[in-house]
Amino acid sequence: EQHHAHVVLPDLADGQRLAGAVDGRADTATSTTGNGRDSFVAAFDSEGRDKWYHQQGASGSDNATHVQVGADGSVYVMGTTTNSYGGAAAIGGKDVYLQAFDVAGAVRFTQSLGTTGDDTPAGLALANGQAVAVWNEAGGARMRKFVTITGTASGATNELAASNLTAVTMVASDSAGRIFLAGRDASNSIANKLVGMEISSETVLFQTQTSGEAIRALPAAGDQVAFATEAVTITPASGSTPASTKRESSIVGLDADTGVPAFRRTDPQ
Numbered sequence: 312e313q314h315h316a317h318v319v320l321p322d323l324a325d326g327q328r329l330a331g332a333v334d335g336r337a338d339t340a341t342s343t344t345g346n347g348r349d350s351f352v353a354a355f356d357s358e359g360r361d362k363w364y365h366q367q368g369a370s371g372s373d374n375a376t377h378v379q380v381g382a383d384g385s386v387y388v389m390g391t392t393t394n395s396y397g398g399a400a401a402i403g404g405k406d407v408y409l410q411a412f413d414v415a416g417a418v419r420f421t422q423s424l425g426t427t428g429d430d431t432p433a434g435l436a437l438a439n440g441q442a443v444a445v446w447n448e449a450g451g452a453r454m455r456k457f458v459t460i461t462g463t464a465s466g467a468t469n470e471l472a473a474s475n476l477t478a479v480t481m482v483a484s485d486s487a488g489r490i491f492l493a494g495r496d497a498s499n500s501i502a503n504k505l506v507g508m509e510i511s512s513e514t515v516l517f518q519t520q521t522s523g524e525a526i527r528a529l530p531a532a533g534d535q536v537a538f539a540t541e542a543v544t545i546t547p548a549s550g551s552t553p554a555s556t557k558r559e560s561s562i563v564g565l566d567a568d569t570g571v572p573a574f575r576r577t578d579p580q
Contacts, residue, residue: 330375330388350375350390354416363416367397373408377435379442381459384414387442389432396421403427407446409435411462420462424455434482436490438510441465443490445482452479452494456510466513473515474506483531489516489567491536493526501525505538507570517570524561535573537564 330352350373354362367373375390388410395401396408399421407430411419424430426448433452436443441456452474456465471479471492479494480502492506502525507516524540531537542559564573 330378330390332372332374332390348372348374350388350392350396352378352386352388352412352416354386365412365416365418376432379435379437381437385419385459386412386416387435387437387459388412389435389444389446391430391432392423396423399423405429405431407432407444409442409444409457409462411442411459419460420457422457422462422464424453426450433479433494434492436482436484436510438484438486438488438490441510443482443484443510445479445492447478452476452492454490454492454513469513474508474518476504476506478502481526481529483529483536484510485531485533485536485567487534487567489531489536491529491531491567493529493538503540505529505536505565505570507536507565507567516568517565519565519570521563531567534567535564536567537562539563 332348332350349366351366352375353364356362373390373392373396375388377389379387390408392406392408397410397418399408400423402423402425404427407424409422409424413419424444424446428449431447433445433447440459442459443454443456445454452471454469454471457463458465474492475496476492476494477497479492481493483491488510490508490510494502494504496504503521503523505526506518508514509516521540524542526538527541528539539560539562560578562576565571566573
């Protein structure tokens with residue numbers, strides 16, 4: 312059997328959560344399996360001992376790609392499926408799913424997201440008692456909120472038109488109820504745009520873009536959000552000297568409400 316883990320959370324007070332995809336049964340005592348690759352979620356305590364394990368498969372291939380943990384220890388997972396998953400109806404093509412578990416590993420709810428075509432998960436955030444799912448469709452990026460306990464949708468799907476993002480690649484959130492989306496707009500082929508939003512009202516707080524480098528990391532804490540980029544500069548050859556390549560990483564911190572730069576650190580490599 313081959314086991315593929317795609318996502319792991321940093322250390323938490325009560326351990327870690329792991330989610331991904333697996334071929335075959337990873338835990339024969341508790342696993343269920345469909346056809347093809349199945350999604351799994353595993354929880355461990357601070358000593359690395361198993362707390363619970365959940366493996367689920369539809370009649371097709373499934374993959375858990377994003378995971379977040381609530382303040383009460385509940386777990387929220389986004390992923391992809393090619394069929395009906397966890398009792399949620401299939402929409403068509405490759406769907407995005409959102410699934411929630413309580414602290415003991417019991418499923419709270421499962422939701423299907425997307426279109427009749429192929430859709431991809433972009434990120435997941437928890438704020439204001441809601442799970443905020445962000446995904447990409449052929450028509451652009453989308454965002455929708457769900458009550459964390461019941462899975463009831465809160466409002467309609469936001470097509471993120473005000474953000475001008477056509478695809479989202481990273482999502483972060485903070486404890487003040489803000490969400491930050493990194494991605495591409497229609498004029499760029501790389502994900503070099505960052506948009507800050509207030510989750511409750513879905514109001515855009517700011518938009519900013521790098522000079523051309525893709526955003527590779529997106530942490531948010533306190534009153535700031537930061538992003539990291541990496542630029543590659545090729546120095547032309549001089550005489551018989553071959554061209555050299557210089558990599559330069561930058562971390563930029565912004566005010567979380569306004570997007571005004573707060574700091575910048577550049578690290579030549």
